[in-house]
Amino acid sequence: MALFNKVLARIGIGAAKVDTKLYKDQLTAGSKIEGVVEVYGGNIEQEIDSIYLQLFTSYVREVDDKKVKQDVMLNNFKITNPFVITPGETKQLPFSFELPKDTPITMGKTRVWVATGLDIKNAVDPQDVDYVNVLPNKMVSAVIPAMEQLGFRLRQVECEEAPRRMRKRLPFVQEFEFVPTRGPYFGKLDEVEVIVQPDGQDQYELLIEVDRRARGLGGFLAEALEMDETLVKTTVHERDTAHVKSILDQLISKYS
Template identity: 60%
Template sequence: MSFFNKVLASIGIGGAKVDTKLEKPEYTAGDIMKGQVEVCGGSVEQQIDSIYLTVYTTFIRESDDKKYTDYASIKKHKLNEPFKIGANETKVIPFSMELPLDTPITYGNTRVWVATGLDIKNAADPEDKDYIEIRPDKMTAAVLKEVEQLGFRLRQVECEQAPKRIGSRFPFVQEFEFVPTSGPFRGKLDELEVMFLSQTKEKAELLIQVDRKAKGIGGFLAEAFEMDETFVRLTVTSQDVPKLNEKLKQIIAKYV
């Protein structure tokens, strides 16, 4: 084991590499994600302190009236205890990890990926990145479906920087933006935004933004100063699902 090879490995040349192979590329939020991590030794023996999987997503952050695409960690999972990998040796480590129920849905510009990293002392840490598609869980799907049943069309989905006052556990919140195209709210609302603040399998806390359509000079002034927007917090449980359409209709109608 030459000194020169050790130096090269310390800066990532000829060092260990990592490759994560997922069982499938698409998951529902809350699923168990399975796969295996393949670690391939480089030109010298190296100490692997840990292997970690981190689920990331993108979100829009505003600063000085400009928008930037940033990223945030949703979950980090450590796979192993320290071990050594010899030169040209290969180790395969199976894993399973539960995706959070509030993992963002990959719709529009939202991206979700799994980053695999090797923590190697005194060396560059190799990484691997695997993009995955995320579909909504049953509760989220039920809410979005019932909003559409009220005559709304989903126009845009985006993860945006979350104001501290709304209490999101992430630095972002995913917004589902709807516009009324038919039904009781057509011509009365400009748009409706639905945000999921926290979720379990049996319950979801929502924040709904109702944006009323401007009427007359007073309405236009209210719209100019964003006084036409109302925020409503509500909790939806699995028991609410059969009557969810009527519940949402009544809540939205209060602010039209």
């Protein structure tokens, strides 16, 4: 019977199981994510080489002119040394790590999750997935209402593959796409895309792409050649969030 149980455990039947419980599933990037990993022994004694936590999100990239979704690991954590779990035993292993500051917020189609896995020799590695709700940081919380006050509506939030010149640690950026629905930019602009990236302690880099509406033959030619788009960049400190509306207005009006 013991040999039979070992064979079953190797294919995941009657083997150890894992369940991660997050103390909080609503967090801001840069804050601590804490919880406990519970490991439940199966029908036989098994040696666990390691327990790992991997933080994931996904982004859109183009492959052969088609948009595909690509998962990407934001961080990887090993939380224990090798140990043995006996049949029916339960082990609780607390953990704590920082949610990276460049973790995208979970708006639109963006999802962020923690994948937990047990590394077991000669057996199927059990896994568990827990989703995290990443709330807007101080800068994003200031940018969205500021754009709305300027007459824009947030149309889409999406993580997209970034050109190499715009990449930092990650291969993508999170874009906030706004369209004018009223105010001074209505009828002048097609859309404005804003990218908010952490840039050192308590400051952020704002990349703003202004897409001007085509006017006349010259305008349509410019739009066809994507010459109607202007990308501008500025750095804003957290203490200046109260002035974000004015900063955005000046930059957008200059290039609209």
